[in-house]
Amino acid sequence: xxxxxxxxxxxxxxxxxxxxxxxxxxxxxxxxxxxxxxxxxxxxxxxxxxxxxxxxxxxxxxxxxxxxxxxxxxxxxxxxxxxxxxxxxxxxxxxxxxxxxxxxxxxxxxxxxxxxxxxxxxxxxxxxxxxxxxxxxxxxxxxxxxxxxxxxxxxxxxxxxxxxxxxxxxxxxxxxxxxxxxxxxxxxxxxxxxxxxxxxxxxxxxxxxxxxxxxxxxxxxxxxxxxxxxxxxxxxxxxxxxxxxxxxxxxxxxxxxxxxxxxxxxxxxxxxxxxxxxxxxxxxxxxxxxxxxxxxxxxxxxxxxxxxxxxxxxxxxxxxxxxxxxxxxxxxxxxxxxxxxxxxxxxxxxxxxxxxxxxxxxxxxxxxxxxxxxxxxx
Numbered sequence: 001x002x003x004x005x006x007x008x009x010x011x012x013x014x015x016x017x018x019x020x021x022x023x024x025x026x027x028x029x030x031x032x033x034x035x036x037x038x039x040x041x042x043x044x045x046x047x048x049x050x051x052x053x054x055x056x057x058x059x060x061x062x063x064x065x066x067x068x069x070x071x072x073x074x075x076x077x078x079x080x081x082x083x084x085x086x087x088x089x090x091x092x093x094x095x096x097x098x099x100x101x102x103x104x105x106x107x108x109x110x111x112x113x114x115x116x117x118x119x120x121x122x123x124x125x126x127x128x129x130x131x132x133x134x135x136x137x138x139x140x141x142x143x144x145x146x147x148x149x150x151x152x153x154x155x156x157x158x159x160x161x162x163x164x165x166x167x168x169x170x171x172x173x174x175x176x177x178x179x180x181x182x183x184x185x186x187x188x189x190x191x192x193x194x195x196x197x198x199x200x201x202x203x204x205x206x207x208x209x210x211x212x213x214x215x216x217x218x219x220x221x222x223x224x225x226x227x228x229x230x231x232x233x234x235x236x237x238x239x240x241x242x243x244x245x246x247x248x249x250x251x252x253x254x255x256x257x258x259x260x261x262x263x264x265x266x267x268x269x270x271x272x273x274x275x276x277x278x279x280x281x282x283x284x285x286x287x288x289x290x291x292x293x294x295x296x297x298x299x300x301x302x303x304x305x306x307x308x309x310x311x312x313x314x315x316x317x318x319x320x321x322x323x324x325x326x327x328x329x330x331x332x333x334x335x336x337x338x339x340x341x342x343x344x345x346x347x348x349x350x351x352x353x354x355x356x357x358x359x360x361x362x363x364x365x366x367x368x369x370x371x372x373x374x375x376x377x378x
Contacts, residue, residue, distance in 0.1 A: 001198075001279070004097045004110055005168035005227040006037060008057055015241055019048040019137040020155040023060040024068050027109075029081075030348060030369060036127035039085050042113060044135035044142035045119045046090040050117040053124060059111030069106030071097050071366060072232045076283040077372055088118040096229040098222065100179070107229055120358060141265070163287050168225050173200055178222040180204070184251050186217060195273040200224040203240060215239060217262075221249065223271075230269070230281075234363070237263060247271045253371060255290055255334060257300070263290060264290065285374060289337035292376040301335045305346060311353035326361060329354070329368040336372065344372055 023230035028034030045054035059070040073094060080088045081243055091114040107265040124131040135142050148216035166213030177200060181190045186205050192202045202224055221231040231238065231249055236337050241248040250272045252263040268284045307325050310317060317325060328350070347368065355362045 001168045001225050002163055003168040003225070003227050004166075005093060005099065005170070005174055006106055007055075007163065008067075008097060010162045010165050011055055011057060012060065012067075018155075020045065020052065020143070021057070021157055022137075023057040023062060023065075025058075025059055025062060025068070026059065029075070029373065030077075030259075032127045033084075035081060036129050037124065038166050039122065040081065040083065040129060040135050041142050042082060042111075043122065043133075044087060044088065044137045044191070045113050046116065046120040047134065047157075048137040048151075048219065049113075049155055052115055052156040054113040054159075055107075056111035056113075058111065059107070067099055067108055069099065069101070069102040070109055072105060072230065073109055074230065074370070075339075076281070077374065084125060085122060087123045088116060088120045088250075089145075090114055090116050090120060092263075095226075097227055098229050099175060100184075105232065106235065109234075112165060118187070118237040132251070142308060163186075173224055174267075176222075176227060177202060180220075180224065184222060188220075193247070194225075195274075196275060196277070197246070198225070198277055199273050199279060201230075201242075201271075205238075206235075213239060215252070228296050230271070233367075236266075236362075236367070241270050245273060249270040250286070251369075255280055255330065257292055257296065257331070257334065262290070266371065287375060289375075290334070291338055292334065296340070297335050297338055300331050301340055301343060304332055304335075308346065308353060309349045311350075311357060325357070329361065329365040333368040333371060337375070347372075 012023070022045065027038050029038070041056060043181060045056070048054070059068055060066070061068055066344065073096060075094065078094050079092055080082045093112045095110045095112070097110050098107050103339070119134060121134045122129055122131050133144050135144055152177070177192055180202040188204040189207055190204040192200060194200050200223075201221065203219065203221040205219040208215050215237040216239070217237050219233050220229070221233060222229050231251070233251070236254070237252045239250045240253075248267050248268065251266045253266045254263050256262055265286045268286050270282045271279055272282070275280045303324060307317070307321055307328060308323070329347065332343045332347040336347070347365070351365060354365050
């Protein structure tokens with residue numbers, strides 16, 4: 001079993017970017033350009049390494065090699081994007097790896113690309129890349145190439161050595177549990193459970209019982225053996241259910257207008273642990289968005305647009321507008337979920353102005369975009 005934090009350290013210490021690993025400051029999946037660049041790198045690394053795993057580390061300064069971190073990215077549907085645009089698509093996973101020195105909420109993204117020993121290509125156009133394009137790694141650069149030559153396997157031994165140096169052990173597991181419970185979350189209720197005598201899952205949060213159900217807020221959940229953060233949210237609430245064989249999370253999001261605000265189930269994450277030392281993670285969107293009066297939403301939509309225009313022109317907001325802008329990301333989201341198609345574009349365009357205006361509202365913006373991304377993938 002590989003400790004993913006150790007793997008990242010070994011990859012960064014190995015040498016500069018090469019034909020089996022890349023590092024990025026961030027990826028932007030909110031637009032075609034960001035998705036296209038991600039797909040290009042997936043395609044190039046898959047083609048350049050037909051016999052061994054390839055990796056992309058996200059949240060690292062390219063020039064200094066310093067780990068700066070990125071926001072937690074919990075989109076389990078990233079394989080859908082890869083399958084939609086790539087022929088002979090490899091198996092791709094995106095995992096969130098916590099590092100102790102990073103600010104709360106920041107992680108390092110680890111993209112793992114499994115070998116398939118076939119030529120991967122774009123199956124359709126995206127951004128400025130044409131359908132049918134084939135990419136390979138040329139040193140640290142992903143670029144289009146012809147592929148009428150034999151691909152030599154030159155990396156398997158190196159990758160195998162790096163992965164072996166990142167193997168987990170009992171000390172790392174125990175240290176991980178103690179760090180999670182004692183150091184990082186001593187102000188929260190914490191729990192751990194061992195599955196199949198191998199896997200250790202730790203979770204922390206603030207519990208609140210509603211009838212027969214316990215909801216957790218300020219939630220952090222990790223698979224300690226691999227140092228993978230499974231879930232993190234400072235805002236939403238979740239329920240947790242487990243047996244000897246599985247661990248299940250149901251995430252709820254708070255949506256509504258005025259005093260009519262409720263929690264709605266968004267996504268179910270199920271981790272099944274097997275006797276042979278393997279596990280599988282399945283996610284299922286269970287979201288049924290609330291519907292509201294269209295006249296009310298038109299009024300809110302136009303008010304949001306006016307607020308953004310004021311921010312663009314650097315015009316001060318009055319007291320009422322200062323209250324309204326707190327809910328702007330959530331109300332734009334509701335408009336989109338009620339068939340206001342332009343609301344998503346408006347919200348994306350508002351990003352720089354919200355970010356510079358208020359950190360808490362920007363956190364709400366990121367949460368709204370996360371929900372939109374999940375809904376769109378499904």
